[in-house]
Amino acid sequence: MSFSTIVIGGGVAGLSAAWALVRRGERVLVLDGRSAAPRASLAAAGMLAPSFELGPDEIPPTASVSPVEKALGDFSRQSLAQWPEFAAELEEVADTSIDLQSGGILGIAFDGRDLDQLRLRYRAMADVGAKVELLSADEVRAAAPGISPAIVGGLFAAGEGQVDPVRVIDALTNAITRFGGRIVTGIVTAVQHSGAGVEVMLASEPAPVLADRAIIATGARNLTLKSLRGEAALPAPVRPVKGEAMALSLSALAGPLPFVVRAPGAYLCPKADGRVVVGATQLEDRHNISVDQKAVDGLRAHAEKVAPCLEGIAECGRWAGLRPGTPDNAPILGPAFAHDRRIIYALGGYRNGVLLAPAMAQLAADGANSSDIHWPEAFAPARFAVPKTLARAVG
Numbered sequence: 001m002s003f004s005t006i007v008i009g010g011g012v013a014g015l016s017a018a019w020a021l022v023r024r025g026e027r028v029l030v031l032d033g034r035s036a037a038p039r040a041s042l043a044a045a046g047m048l049a050p051s052f053e054l055g056p057d058e059i060p061p062t063a064s065v066s067p068v069e070k071a072l073g074d075f076s077r078q079s080l081a082q083w084p085e086f087a088a089e090l091e092e093v094a095d096t097s098i099d100l101q102s103g104g105i106l107g108i109a110f111d112g113r114d115l116d117q118l119r120l121r122y123r124a125m126a127d128v129g130a131k132v133e134l135l136s137a138d139e140v141r142a143a144a145p146g147i148s149p150a151i152v153g154g155l156f157a158a159g160e161g162q163v164d165p166v167r168v169i170d171a172l173t174n175a176i177t178r179f180g181g182r183i184v185t186g187i188v189t190a191v192q193h194s195g196a197g198v199e200v201m202l203a204s205e206p207a208p209v210l211a212d213r214a215i216i217a218t219g220a221r222n223l224t225l226k227s228l229r230g231e232a233a234l235p236a237p238v239r240p241v242k243g244e245a246m247a248l249s250l251s252a253l254a255g256p257l258p259f260v261v262r263a264p265g266a267y268l269c270p271k272a273d274g275r276v277v278v279g280a281t282q283l284e285d286r287h288n289i290s291v292d293q294k295a296v297d298g299l300r301a302h303a304e305k306v307a308p309c310l311e312g313i314a315e316c317g318r319w320a321g322l323r324p325g326t327p328d329n330a331p332i333l334g335p336a337f338a339h340d341r342r343i344i345y346a347l348g349g350y351r352n353g354v355l356l357a358p359a360m361a362q363l364a365a366d367g368a369n370s371s372d373i374h375w376p377e378a379f380a381p382a383r384f385a386v387p388k389t390l391a392r393a394v395g
């Protein structure tokens with residue numbers, strides 16, 4: 001059987017693109033490396049938090065954001081707006097809940113320095129039209145009684161929230177299969193142009209799998225791409241950025257901790273099943289998903305400082321995943337070859353791959369079907385290509 005599209009990678013980026021395509025009646029095959037290349041998507045906390053992800057948490061955001069950050073902010077809010085419909089359709093077809101919570105996200109401050117950072121973030125987000133509000137310590141405590149009395153203020157982003165990413169992956173898997181898509185375990189070794197379509201080589205099969213086109217959604221992993229004429233693929237410089245997280249088992253959360261709380265050192269995501277996911281560390285260039293026990297103990301200590309009601313609560317898991325980062329930490333979206341749209345990149349969700357999934361999937365699916373699509377320039381793979389004159393000078 002030949003396929004219209006082969007999606008390589010069964011994380012949230014690949015499955016969301018596959019879901020968009022099967023709904024349009026396409027014959028889709030998803031090839032996923034599973035345990036040989038674990039999915040970051042299963043390690044995510046699932047926050048949909050554009051207002052808190054404008055810049056790295058460690059650096060106070062400034063009003064003067066770069067063009068790529070501006071494009072990423074706009075794209076993040078666009079994707080946030082797509083989540084309710086994306087979730088409703090998925091839940092209906094998969095007949096399961098993905099725990100979408102849109103009740104807002106609260107950032108808190110323990111001292112004047114934290115508060116200054118929240119105020120800067122507030123200004124930057126209010127400037128781009130986000131529904132953000134600065135709260136006094138009393139207002140924070142009234143909204144979330146489980147939060148420490150030591151806090152001095154907060155920033156509330158209405159309409160932002162979270163999903164349960166494990167449920168999202170299960171629901172996507174289920175929905176794609178119900179619509180006739182196939183999801184198969186296998187490591188892809190290369191993808192190349194062939195005739196009018198593409199050939200996908202698997203480590204386990206001597207013969208290639210054929211399709212009209214391919215979407216590359218391999219997360220933090222690189223893949224070899226070849227054109228028939230020897231043309232080089234545009235670069236897709238992804239890198240792994242390890243993140244560790246944990247979960248505590250607290251039931252009846254609606255009272256003390258009714259929504260996601262972000263604080264210096266940790267964020268707390270109360271899930272519908274009674275878990276509170278606490279994250280996350282951030283380590284560059286680690287290729288394994290082993291857990292540093294001390295670092296995760298540190299997350300727990302931060303979480304207990306934020307919400308003293310968590311002290312003594314049983315832990316129900318700790319884990320790690322590799323976020324797909326890029327040099328500017330914005331996605332890589334668009335055709336992999338300058339003049340040919342048969343192979344499309346859908347990579348680089350970095351810290352926000354779950355948030356960005358609906359918007360990335362829509363673009364990838366539109367781009368697979370039509371040449372008449374406007375790929376955002378800020379996310380074009382060409383931005384990482386070395387100009388020919390410079391390459392000649394260096395070479």
Ligand SMILES: Cc1cc2nc3c(=O)[nH]c(=O)nc-3n(C[C@H](O)[C@H](O)[C@H](O)COP(=O)(O)OP(=O)(O)OC[C@H]3O[C@@H](n4cnc5c(N)ncnc54)[C@H](O)[C@@H]3O)c2cc1C
Pocket residue numbers: 008009010011012013014031032033034035036037038039040041042043044045046047048186187188189217218219220221223242243244245279280281320321322323324346347348349350351352353354355356
């Ligand atoms: C601790 C932590 C917390 C996070 N929290 C959030 C959050 O709150 N909100 C948010 O939006 N994002 C969050 N993220 C980021 C988010 O998880 C990622 O951006 C997102 O999951 C990336 O999805 P993906 O599909 O691109 O990659 P992945 O989920 O990694 O999927 C890529 C898939 O490609 C497959 N693959 C790779 N190479 C091959 C190959 N050669 N052949 C076949 N298959 C291959 C792999 O097996 C894998 O299954 C978090 C990440 C971590 C680690």
